[in-house]
Amino acid sequence: MNILSSLIIISVAALIHASFQLSVSMLTLLSSHTIGKKRSHSRLILLTNAFAIGAGVMTMLLLSFTALLFSYLLNSASSYMLAWTISCGILVGVGISVWMFYYRKQSGTTLWVPRNAARFLTQRTRATKQSAEAFSLGLTSIVGELLFIAAPIIVTALVLIELPVIWQLTGIALYTVVSLGSILIVNGLIGSGHSISRIQKWRENNKSFLQFSAGTGLLVLGCYVYVEQVVTETAMAAARAL
Amino acid sequence: MNVQSTGVIKRSGSRSAEAFAQDKLHSSILSACLSVKSPEGEAETIAKIVSDLVNTWRQGRHAVTSHDLRRVAAKHLTHLHPEAAYLYQHHQLVL
Numbered sequence: 001m002n003i004l005s006s007l008i009i010i011s012v013a014a015l016i017h018a019s020f021q022l023s024v025s026m027l028t029l030l031s032s033h034t035i036g037k038k039r040s041h042s043r044l045i046l047l048t049n050a051f052a053i054g055a056g057v058m059t060m061l062l063l064s065f066t067a068l069l070f071s072y073l074l075n076s077a078s079s080y081m082l083a084w085t086i087s088c089g090i091l092v093g094v095g096i097s098v099w100m101f102y103y104r105k106q107s108g109t110t111l112w113v114p115r116n117a118a119r120f121l122t123q124r125t126r127a128t129k130q131s132a133e134a135f136s137l138g139l140t141s142i143v144g145e146l147l148f149i150a151a152p153i154i155v156t157a158l159v160l161i162e163l164p165v166i167w168q169l170t171g172i173a174l175y176t177v178v179s180l181g182s183i184l185i186v187n188g189l190i191g192s193g194h195s196i197s198r199i200q201k202w203r204e205n206n207k208s209f210l211q212f213s214a215g216t217g218l219l220v221l222g223c224y225v226y227v228e229q230v231v232t233e234t235a236m237a238a239a240r241a242l
Numbered sequence: 243m244n245v246q247s248t249g250v251i252k253r254s255g256s257r258s259a260e261a262f263a264q265d266k267l268h269s270s271i272l273s274a275c276l277s278v279k280s281p282e283g284e285a286e287t288i289a290k291i292v293s294d295l296v297n298t299w300r301q302g303r304h305a306v307t308s309h310d311l312r313r314v315a316a317k318h319l320t321h322l323h324p325e326a327a328y329l330y331q332h333h334q335l336v337l
Contacts, residue, residue, distance in 0.1 A: 025337045032329065036273030038282075108335020118337040197278050197325040200332060 001228065003167055006159045010171050012221055013152035014178035019214040020102075020148050021203070022111060023055050023141040024182050028200055029125045030134065031190045039129075048187045050131035054138020055183055060176045062142065062149075066157035067168070074161070084229040087154045091222030094151040098215035102148070109203050113144065151218060152179075155225060249305040262300055262311075268293040271315060274330035275323055288326070292318045 001009075030051060034044045074080045104110040113121070121144065128134050142149070160171045189199055203210075249259035268289045275285035295318045300306055312331070319327035 022337070029333075029336050032277045032333065033273075035279070036277040038276060106335070108332045109337075110335050111337060113337060122334070122337055193279070195278050195325060197329045200336065201328065204332075 001159070001162060003163065005228075006163055006167070007171065007174060009159050009221070009225065010156050010175050011178055012217065013156045014175040015181070016214055016217040016221065017059070017149050017152045017175075017179035018181040018183075019210055019217065020145050021109065021182075021207075021210065022113065022145040023051075023138070024186050024203070025109060025111065026121060026125055026137060026141045027051055027183055027186055027190075028196060028203070029122060030128055030137065032196045033126050033128075035196065045191050046131050047128065047134040048190055050134035051138040051141075052180060052183050052187050054135035054140075055142050056138075056176050056180050057135075058139040058142035059179050060172060062146075063153055063156060063160075063172055063175055066153055067160045067172075070157050071161045080158075081230065081233060083158060084225065087151070087158055088222045088226040088230065090151045090154060091218050091225065094148060095215045095218030095222060098148060098211060098218060102211045102214065103207050107204070109200070109207055117144070148214075149179075152221075155221065158229075248300045248303050250311065251305055251307045259305055262297075262306070264293050264297050267296055267311065267315060271319060271326075271330065274319070274333070275326040277329055278323070278325045280323060280326060285326075288319070288322045291322065 027048060031044060031048060034047055070083065074083050101112045104112065111118070121140070124133075124140075125137060128137055156171070156175050160168050163171060186199060190196065248262040250262050251259045271292050272285050272289035275288050276282070280288070292315055296311060296315050299314050300311070316327050316331040319330055
């Protein structure tokens with residue numbers, strides 16, 4: 001795989017990550033409660049920025065950790081091929097799960113998150129006053145979404161360990177920035193004074209599209225990676241053996 | 243001033259009913275109005291009107307659910323400030 005196609009796969013995986021909505025929901029709640037409690041605009045900006053930085057740091061740590069783990073574990077061509085095959089299965093499985101379960105079938109943008117966990121996160125978001133708390137909340141939002149973001153992170157980590165070191169750092173930075181896209185857009189809208197209810201209404205009206213695109217993105221990426229990394233590599237190995 | 247105490251049954255049903263508190267309702271409506279950048283004076287007025295209307299509605303009822311209170315408050319709030327009403331109704335449906 002050349003560097004350009006590696007970076008394209010990383011970008012697509014990061015875009016799929018960005019389409020998951022737990023962090024955006026928590027950011028919307030955090031902003032809504034902060035404004036509703038008559039806190040200043042500068043406090044709002046401080047909290048939402050701390051949240052976004054927290055989410056970015058956790059994404060970077062998770063991706064780096066997964067890549068490091070793979071670089072230790074996958075030390076032969078066959079184990080590498082096996083990892084790619086498993087990751088393709090995970091991508092397809094998670095893609096179908098996103099289609100079926102990601103949003104609950106009720107009004108609002110209620111996610112798959114268990115109700116007790118959702119209540120806890122809502123209470124923590126409501127109680128957040130300090131930037132350090134908002135930072136931790138950003139970290140938590142990424143961990144909370146791990147069930148779904150694990151798939152794009154695994155694929156990105158597998159791509160990263162094949163790249164030269166400088167491109168590995170570029171890949172991590174690219175993934176982190178692109179995966180934060182939705183948080184940064186909502187953060188920018190809130191910071192520039194857009195109404196929270198309009199943002200929430202847009203999210204509610206387009207939730208089916210977001211769900212469909214995230215699920216489809218995972219399936220397409222899974223199929224592409226299977227053909228590129230498993231079928232092609234196996235065929236080339238077989239041709240070399242002849 | 244509450245004419246007669248009304249028990250409020252929580253959504254989960256796990257906790258015992260607590261007495262209706264108009265100030266609590268007032269502050270939640272005020273918070274919803276402020277969240278959509280409504281001016282403070284307007285938000286105070288709307289919160290007062292809606293909480294008074296809900297207080298009138300709940301009088302004569304021995305017990306109501308928190309869902310009922312939210313529904314009735316949202317109905318009145320929709321006439322006065324639709325955007326705030328949307329946020330008020332949906333704040334538990336974001337996550």
